[in-house]
Amino acid sequence: MLRIILSRLLQTLVVVFLLVTFTFFAIRMMPGNPFADVKALTEENKAAMERLYGLDKPLHIQYANYWKNVLLEGDFGDSFSMKGRKVSTLISESFPISLKLGLFSLILAMSLGIPLGIIAALFHNKWQDYTAMIIAMAGICIVTFVLGPIFQLSFAKPLSWLNVAGWSRPSDVILPAITLCFGVAAYLARLTRGGMLDVLSQDYIRSAKAKGVSQLNIITKHALRPALVPAVTFLGPAFAAIITGSFVVESIFLIPGMGQYFVLGIQNQDYTLVLGLVLFYGILMGIANLMSDLALIFMDPKLRNS
């Protein structure tokens, strides 16, 4: 077990290192200029801005300085576009918001998707199965930027206690969470159905049935855990993706989460912000994958030895 954890962590570190290095150089190749503005920059202004942010130093020195600051001082640098804000502050302020929204979404998605998948598997090829799968397909196809405004206009407008957008009341989390959860719920339903069908066709299930175990006990005690393996494999990375925020949902519902910074960082050519986000996201992904693997090992004894 310890060996697995350590090797995964090492893998994560290597991946993150490569990711950040690639991004560091890729973002500097973008056309345009981080300091371009409607009001023209004089040559002197441009040079002054570059000096202020250390962009006048040779590339390898900038690269070395970046790692030095991150590893020794935990300083991800100052954002180019959000003047005076440290990237680490921007992340630490916005991540909890994205996390809250993401967790809500995920819980909703699991509550919706997994039961749907189980029902579909149990009534395989009957109308319940088809209905469930059509719903799942709809969830995958209807995108958030259609769903979001539909919810805003159908629920938030008429209901006085629900705001159209913003993040100032506890109830503000409801609509965006529902909007976000559909996609994940749909995938979970399909994966659960597939996993369940696979397990239900196994010999030991037939033995249990023959021995007189009730349908309910078959599902909950014998089939569920191994059936959820594909879903859990998916949940790891899905978790990381959801909790780092969806740009679209945050934009529609005016949520000050982390998702916005991904796009804003690129739009503004904010080198430090983009790098900080990539670093953070990479580590998060690595941890999420590790959690996913550990959960799998717990759930399916067959995997314990590999």
Place this chain on the structure above:
Amino acid sequence: MIRIIPLLATTTLAFVSCERRSDIEIANEENILIVGNSNEPKGLDPHLVSGVLESNIIRALFEGLVVDHPSKDSDSVDGVAFKDQIEHSEDFTEWTFYLNPEAKWSDGVTVTAHDFVFSYKRLLSPDPNWPAKYAEMLYFLKNGEAYHRSKLGHILCGNDPNFPLVWETLKEANFEGDSKIKPQKFKNKKFSELNEQELKKFSPYLTGEDTPDFDELNSKGSDLEALSTANKKVLFNSIGLDKLNRKQLLHLKDNLSLIKWSDNITTEVKQLVIARILSHHDSGKPKLWDKAQVGVSAINDSTLRLKLRGPTPYLLEVAKHYTWYPVPKHIILKHGEINTAYSSPWTKPENIISNGPFKLKSWRTNHLLEVERNPHYWDAEEVKLDGIRYLPIRNYYTETRMFGDEQLHLTYTVPSELIPLAKEKYAAELRQESYIGTRYLRVNTLNSPFDNPKVRRAFALAIDQKSICEKILQGGQEPASGIVPPFGDYKPPGLIKFDPEKAKALLQESGYASTSSFPDIDLLTTNSDSGLREAEALQAMWQKHLGIKVRIQQREWSTYLQNQYDFNYDIAVAGWIGDYLDPTTFLELWVTDGGNNNTAWSSKTFEDLLRKAEKTSDITTRMSILSEAEETMMNDIPVLPIYWYTTNYLIRPEVKNWNPLLLNNHPFKFIEIDKN
């Protein structure tokens, strides 16, 4: 798993029983105005920002000499200075402001004339690391430009009343340098291969036999001994006397002909100029504020005297702009030096002090910026609002929905696709008002076919401006007949209007035999939906009336900007909002090599007219000179006007005193929420 469902149900029910009142109801009770402000502000330092959304916040926090009148354009009311006590000389070059001794910063310290002197000194700082973009707003001050751009000749010789030659004559010499002959612009070219137009650029500086070698210049530029005389002439004249380094100056001392002087300058004077500039270098390039004698001084704590570069009857219009606001000297110096630009530490929420009707309460990045009443403001009793909340709503559809759901008092805009809906559902709340700005097409006049003014004019006259305004934008915009929108006393020459027949004729005359011989043209625009629709309309119009198909090139914002700065475009959609109510805010953009020009168009006639207007004190005469300048420009037509801007926004009926203003810079001190 199953246990989660009751948990979700109870939490949901808990929400349901929460706050039922709308955000607006609560805000009205608290007397707080909630406004959509389109994006996160890039900063709050009045000297380092340049955007409209930042100015919306700065206007609430700070106050200048005078304040915008709440309902009348081109008028102002008391600010830090008493409006009716303002004095000026008959020719409008000298102004005196008497400051209200009750004017205080939000920490109780009195605002004095010294704060204004400090502020102008700060904005004009010539420090190469000072990234202020709007310093030129203070060029109205005498010697302001000279100080900001370290014009050593002007400061060290021109300002000296005892100098043996007057500045008017002396300035004929090449102090500024000539960027057109910069060696880097001629990399890999041979002087003998230059065409007539390019050769003309060098003629003021070289004599007949001089043959510069660009390869040598670009590789050995710093090794003066190795360069030929011709090369040195090109190098020195591209840099200019003001910016030559010490080594170059010493070399020049013994070879006076390396720089272009003028016939009226004697050898003694030339040597004196060089000696003065050299001694500036030798004494460690000290700060030149005192020698520059910039036209701002504090006669005493509450009297500010301004000396301007020329007659400026419209000075109060300019002084309303946030670049003329005071910044707190005692706070800035507490957190750094006069020019500490990096993240402006004095503007951090825990440090910032301001002198306007409001002060900063809280600033959560990308979430909410809130200001609250400033109890030390000299006119605090008149201020009706207790606070303002600025929401950085980037998604304009969400903003309109939030307005409909009673979450905002005022939106930043209404997207053009929603205007028909707004006219129907929010007829009483929708405002469509003139906004002083022009939408136009910037043209790169360096490349064919747009180097031919007839082609440019043909393209301009083929634009059905009215259709764009009425069918695509629907925001009440008006077709633009020129680059300066109409307002006040200004009479636009009105040369451009839709005329497809004339456009076709001009295209014929321009010598392009058929439309198939026409070069490929890219129309550069932003990657917004409305930008695309506008571009498609233009594309269709040029196709229909001229038979020419342009390609639309959408680029994301910073690339779109940079391509124009780099002259990497054929024709680009662009816009400009005026900074103050005077035609010069639109015309000054187009001077040679102006930072926002980027068309390579240059006209001495045009610039001479602008300089002439700068020296004219009679208001009517001045306006007609500016009209003539615009006419000169629009005869050459380096930019193609499309429409004059309007601003479309939604505002709740209980918000009072928010009147239509051309500059759209409503003074928050007069705004009131009427709860009845």
